[in-house]
Amino acid sequence: MKIGILTIGNELMNGRIADTNASFIAREANQQGWSVEAIMSVGDDFAAIKDRLNYLLSMTDAVICSGGLGPTSDDITTAAIAEAFDLPLYTDESVLNFIKDIFTKFNFKWVENNAKQAMFPQGAEVLPNARGTAPGFSLSMNGKFIFVIPGVPAEAKLMVTNGVLPALRRHFPQKEQYIVKQTIRTFGLSEAAVDEQVKDIDFDSLGVNIGFYPVFPENHIVLIARSRNQDEARNHLQKAQDEVSAHVRDYIFAYGEQTLEEVIAGLLTAKKLTIAVAESCTGGMITSRLTDVSGSSDYLERGLVTYSNAAKISMLGVPAEIIKRHGAVSEETARLMAEGVRKLAGTDLGISSTGIAGPTGGSPEKPVGIVYIALADSRKTICRHYAYRWDRKRNKDIFAEAALFLLKNYLQGKA
Amino acid sequence: MKIGILTIGNELMNGRIADTNASFIAREANQQGWSVEAIMSVGDDFAAIKDRLNYLLSMTDAVICSGGLGPTSDDITTAAIAEAFDLPLYTDESVLNFIKDIFTKFNFKWVENNAKQAMFPQGAEVLPNARGTAPGFSLSMNGKFIFVIPGVPAEAKLMVTNGVLPALRRHFPQKEQYIVKQTIRTFGLSEAAVDEQVKDIDFDSLGVNIGFYPVFPENHIVLIARSRNQDEARNHLQKAQDEVSAHVRDYIFAYGEQTLEEVIAGLLTAKKLTIAVAESCTGGMITSRLTDVSGSSDYLERGLVTYSNAAKISMLGVPAEIIKRHGAVSEETARLMAEGVRKLAGTDLGISSTGIAGPTGGSPEKPVGIVYIALADSRKTICRHYAYRWDRKRNKDIFAEAALFLLKNYLQGKA
Numbered sequence: 001m002k003i004g005i006l007t008i009g010n011e012l013m014n015g016r017i018a019d020t021n022a023s024f025i026a027r028e029a030n031q032q033g034w035s036v037e038a039i040m041s042v043g044d045d046f047a048a049i050k051d052r053l054n055y056l057l058s059m060t061d062a063v064i065c066s067g068g069l070g071p072t073s074d075d076i077t078t079a080a081i082a083e084a085f086d087l088p089l090y091t092d093e094s095v096l097n098f099i100k101d102i103f104t105k106f107n108f109k110w111v112e113n114n115a116k117q118a119m120f121p122q123g124a125e126v127l128p129n130a131r132g133t134a135p136g137f138s139l140s141m142n143g144k145f146i147f148v149i150p151g152v153p154a155e156a157k158l159m160v161t162n163g164v165l166p167a168l169r170r171h172f173p174q175k176e177q178y179i180v181k182q183t184i185r186t187f188g189l190s191e192a193a194v195d196e197q198v199k200d201i202d203f204d205s206l207g208v209n210i211g212f213y214p215v216f217p218e219n220h221i222v223l224i225a226r227s228r229n230q231d232e233a234r235n236h237l238q239k240a241q242d243e244v245s246a247h248v249r250d251y252i253f254a255y256g257e258q259t260l261e262e263v264i265a266g267l268l269t270a271k272k273l274t275i276a277v278a279e280s281c282t283g284g285m286i287t288s289r290l291t292d293v294s295g296s297s298d299y300l301e302r303g304l305v306t307y308s309n310a311a312k313i314s315m316l317g318v319p320a321e322i323i324k325r326h327g328a329v330s331e332e333t334a335r336l337m338a339e340g341v342r343k344l345a346g347t348d349l350g351i352s353s354t355g356i357a358g359p360t361g362g363s364p365e366k367p368v369g370i371v372y373i374a375l376a377d378s379r380k381t382i383c384r385h386y387a388y389r390w391d392r393k394r395n396k397d398i399f400a401e402a403a404l405f406l407l408k409n410y411l412q413g414k415a
Numbered sequence: 416m417k418i419g420i421l422t423i424g425n426e427l428m429n430g431r432i433a434d435t436n437a438s439f440i441a442r443e444a445n446q447q448g449w450s451v452e453a454i455m456s457v458g459d460d461f462a463a464i465k466d467r468l469n470y471l472l473s474m475t476d477a478v479i480c481s482g483g484l485g486p487t488s489d490d491i492t493t494a495a496i497a498e499a500f501d502l503p504l505y506t507d508e509s510v511l512n513f514i515k516d517i518f519t520k521f522n523f524k525w526v527e528n529n530a531k532q533a534m535f536p537q538g539a540e541v542l543p544n545a546r547g548t549a550p551g552f553s554l555s556m557n558g559k560f561i562f563v564i565p566g567v568p569a570e571a572k573l574m575v576t577n578g579v580l581p582a583l584r585r586h587f588p589q590k591e592q593y594i595v596k597q598t599i600r601t602f603g604l605s606e607a608a609v610d611e612q613v614k615d616i617d618f619d620s621l622g623v624n625i626g627f628y629p630v631f632p633e634n635h636i637v638l639i640a641r642s643r644n645q646d647e648a649r650n651h652l653q654k655a656q657d658e659v660s661a662h663v664r665d666y667i668f669a670y671g672e673q674t675l676e677e678v679i680a681g682l683l684t685a686k687k688l689t690i691a692v693a694e695s696c697t698g699g700m701i702t703s704r705l706t707d708v709s710g711s712s713d714y715l716e717r718g719l720v721t722y723s724n725a726a727k728i729s730m731l732g733v734p735a736e737i738i739k740r741h742g743a744v745s746e747e748t749a750r751l752m753a754e755g756v757r758k759l760a761g762t763d764l765g766i767s768s769t770g771i772a773g774p775t776g777g778s779p780e781k782p783v784g785i786v787y788i789a790l791a792d793s794r795k796t797i798c799r800h801y802a803y804r805w806d807r808k809r810n811k812d813i814f815a816e817a818a819l820f821l822l823k824n825y826l827q828g829k830a
Contacts, residue, residue: 013451015442016626020433022456027430036428038467039456041437052453055470195487196526211425212487213432214567222431277720283706284692284699287720291698294774294807296722302730303720305692305702311717311760315730345726359709389521391546392709 001172003029004056005039006049008067008077009151013043021066021156028160029064032169033177033226044068049080057144061172064164067151069134071113077148078137082121085141089119092126099133127163131155138167145171178230180237184221184244186251187260187405194219197247201240207233208240217398218260221248253408260404261289267411268299275407276345277303278316278337280328281355281371285400301345306337316340327366329354334372335381342376349410350376353403357395371399375410382406382415416587418444419471420454421464423482423492424566428458436481436571442626443575444479446639447584448592459483464495472559476587479579482566484549486528492563493552497536500556504534507541514548542578546570553582560586592641593648597656599636601666602675602820609634612662616655622648623655632813633675636663668823675819676704682826683714690822691760692718693731693752695743696770696786700815716760721752731755742781744769749787750796757791765791768818772810786814790825797821797830 005025011017019041026036037060042052049068056063068077082089096118103110117134120126127136129150136149136159145168149159186194191212198221203210207227213220221244225237245252253260268275277287277300287303290296306312309328313320318336326332334354342350355371362368369388374381384406388398409415420440426432434456441451452475457467464483471478483492497504511533518525532549535541542551544565551564551574560583564574601609609627613636618625622642628635638655642648660667669678683690692702692715702718705711721727724743728735733751741747749769757765770786777783784803789796799821803813824830 012438012454013441014445014626015438015440015451016628018433018435018438019454023427023430023433025430026428030429036430036458037463039427039434041454043451048452051474059466190523192486192526192528193524196528199488209425211429211431211489213426224429279699282703283711284694284702284718284720287699287722288697288703288811291720291722291772292808292811294772296698301723302726303699303722305699305706305718305720307702307706307712307718308716315717357706357709387522389517393707396703396707 001034001062001168002037002060003034004037004060004063005029006052006056006063006065007039007041007151008044008049008065009041010043010074012041012067020153021151024153024157025064025066025160028165031179032165033179034168044074044076046076046080046083049077050084053081053084053146057141057146060144062145062147062168064147064149064160066149066156069117069136069148069150071111071116071134073113075116078116078119078121081139081146081148085121085139087121087123087139090122091115092118092120095126095135102133127159127167129155129159130162131158136163138164177226177228178233179224179226180233181222181224182237182241183256184223184241184248184252185254185258185260186219186221186248187217187253187401188251189219189248191219194221194248194251198244201243201247203240206236206240208236210240210244216394217401250414253405259292260401260408261293264290264404264408264411265293265296265299267408269295271411273349273411274299274301274345274347275349275351276301276341276347278341278350278352279303279305280307280312280337280353281357282353282396282400282403283307283357285396286351286353286403289400289404301347302341304341304344312337315344317343329356329366329370329372331372331374331383331385334374335376335383338374338376339381348377349407351403351407353399355395355399357392357399359392369395371395371402373399373403373406375406375415382410416449416477416583417452417475418449419452419475419478420444421467421471421478421480422454422456422566423459423464423480424456425458425489427456427482435568436566439568439572440479440481440575443580446594446596447580448594448641449583459489459491461491461495461498464492465499468496468499468561472556472561475559477560477562477583479562479564479575481564481571484532484551484563484565486526486531486549488528490531493531493534493536496554496561496563500536500554502536502538502554505537506530507533507535510541510550517548542574542582544570544574545577546573551578553579592643593645594639594641595648595652596637596639597652598671599638599656599659599663599667600669600673600675601634601636601663602632602668602816603666604634604663609636609663609666613659616658616662618655621651621655623651625655625659631809632816665829668820674707675816675823676708679705679819679823679826680708680711680714682823684710686826688764688826689714689716689760689762690764690766691716691756691762693756693765693767694718694720695722695727695752695768696772697768697811697815697818698722698772700811701766701768701818704815704819716762717756719756719759727752730759732758744771744781744785744787746787746789746798746800749789750791750798753789753791753798754796763792764822766818766822768814770810770814772807772814774807784810786810786817788814788818788821790821790830797825
């Protein structure tokens with residue numbers, strides 16, 4: 001089944017708010033296995049609403065409209081739709097009484113404008129609104145369906161879930177498909193490189209779609225399998241996932257919705273390991289990400305942002321001599337920072353970062369974007385260095401991600 | 416002038432991401448005094464892109480398209496637009512060399528797919544992309560204009576501001592209308608509260624529009640003045656700004672595009688003051704935000720994330736007795752953390768945070784969302800506490816913002 005989405009309101013056209021209803025409706029429709037053909041936004045304008053609605057109906061089986069059902073003069077959606085199909089408007093007395101009751105109950109002053117919210121085009125079926133005064137409605141026109149719901153996101157979401165989706169499933173029962181999806185989260189490959197890695201996999205024969213979603217500094221791969229048969233959808237998805245995994249294995253850190261820090265939390269907890277962090281160029285971001293997970297105090301003992309050389313020397317015990325000879329940004333310093341913080345905190349592990357986030361501070365030998373990351377345990381210290389090329393903020397982001405990714409690999413016995 | 420916006424990508428049609436480019440472009444177009452007629456999203460599909468583009472062109476003077484310019488196989492925007500207007504594709508050698516240079520410089524593996532980003536429809540004018548490898552382009556067709564820019568928001572925004580808007584202003588010179596705008600950045604008032612504060616100001620008589628843009632945890636107010644006369648536009652903007660400032664003065668931290676940490680950087684530098692940070696619940700976020708400013712090593716000496724009580728005791732010298740009696744989350748502990756880190760680092764100032772980000776760890780007396788922030792100098796220590804009610808991530812964000820806001824007020828002699 002093909003779906004169109006029309007969001008209505010001047011606040012969308014002047015960019016005052018981002019349209020979150022459209023993406024919510026699209027996601028829900030997609031999960032039903034329906035295809036979203038087009039998403040449109042239009043202002044509170046009679047002619048424009050009629051025109052956009054007809055355009056969307058020309059290519060879809062159902063159009064879901066959101067917004068413009070309120071009591072004020074710029075709320076014209078119901079009237080515009082009635083006019084578009086030459087339907088008279090009528091007042092639904094039970095809805096009117098329901099709205100008036102709410103006003104009485106909450107001691108709101110009744111303004112006659114509110115009666116507008118009880119008016120519907122002839123033939124409409126009222127969709128109740130459990131969170132607000134303006135109900136929605138649906139219309140059936142020549143085998144196609146129009147659903148109209150309010151623009152307030154909390155109201156719209158509930159009405160999509162409880163009203164629109166069940167009605168559409170009733171109207172189009174035969175076209176239902178099973179749809180299953182999987183997200184594969186990767187770090188360390190560019191979007192193009194991920195694509196290149198998987199380009200020989202025959203997704204079409206599996207009935208699986210693949211999409212790439214860069215979420216800096218990560219790249220997420222989304223696989224979607226559709227079939228009339230639920231087991232077949234699941235099997236095809238699993239096959240596609242296995243193939244993709246075989247091609248980009250070293251770069252994957254999670255399947256599904258887990259974040260990198262959540263994966264690490266699980267590994268540290270399972271292994272009963274504690275950790276401390278010594279950061280320079282990342283400025284606290286590694287520690288902050290580790291503490292984004294509730295319960296992180298079970299394994300994170302402390303984090304030090306040793307921004308100055310004095311702090312590296314006095315707190316971490318990095319010899320001034322080493323910093324002088326090799327530089328604060330060096331493998332030697334990174335190793336001593338990781339070892340120093342581990343010893344200071346009395347933890348199982350110590351991890352460190354030192355690098356040049358930019359835009360200043362680079363040299364031909366150590367350019368902006370270079371970072372050293374070290375990880376110490378009781379027996380050894382490993383160190384990696386990477387060279388990135390972003391601006392200061394994104395360099396910090398990718399440095400922190402690289403450190404966490406190394407930590408994950410270490411905990412999985414891969415580093 | 417009438418504008419259409421077309422955002423392209425399967426990730427929009429399946430609802431995986433909300434469309435922030437469309438609202439950004441709409442806002443910018445609106446601020447130029449142009450009318451946005453329609454906003455549409457479409458998947459990565461040849462026929463659909465062509466169809467939607469033609470529909471938008473039928474009602475507008477210019478269409479701005481975003482997305483689908485990357486190197487992967489699902490990026491088909493350029494090819495679809497070329498096909499829509501029967502234009503052959505050509506490779507721009509200078510763009511190709513530019514992209515190859517980037518790959519060489521950063522030692523990335525060259526994948527032939529990337530050459531796609533140097534292909535354009537015949538007659539296109541290339542729009543440079545300062546933040547990525549995929550340039551955009553513009554086309555002129557029968558007096559109408561098509562602009563095509565990447566979907567990555569950071570790249571898209573810069574290219575709209577630096578490429579698309581100036582080109583459109585050239586093609587459609589404004590009839591003697593001057594537009595000036597000012598952003599007023601605030602923290603500590605909700606959007607509704609800001610609205611309430613300024614509701615008696617007569618913006619209409621000044622010809623000024625006011626908009627509210629929540630950027631969690633901040634609220635930004637944007638004033639836009641339009642006039643035939645440049646001086647009048649500026650005067651009206653200044654008057655509106657003065658009025659708004661008088662009503663929300665205590666909550667403003669910047670006029671224009673400065674971030675809170677940049678304001679603090681300027682104040683610390685001007686006063687030649689150094690600072691050290693001791694964080695608990697914010698997990699490194701205060702320090703990380705301070706280090707987002709290039710040159711922050713001039714005033715930030717170190718930051719400690721003393722997540723465990725042991726770290727608070729051993730590094731900051733908070734007596735175990737105090738933590739036992741008052742709790743790690745208390746005014747007493749916050750004060751001693753700020754004083755301790757100041758002394759340890761030998762800085763002019765010390766700032767600390769201790770609180771409960773949640774979702775666990777709260778109690779009736781100290782609920783989730785409570786935070787104590789202390790700031791110590793050589794003569795005194797001030798402490799504030801706040802109670803928020805967000806989720807863990809947003810609590811961390813707003814705790815860090817509250818700490819930085821207090822620091823700014825202190826540096827301006829207001830705390």
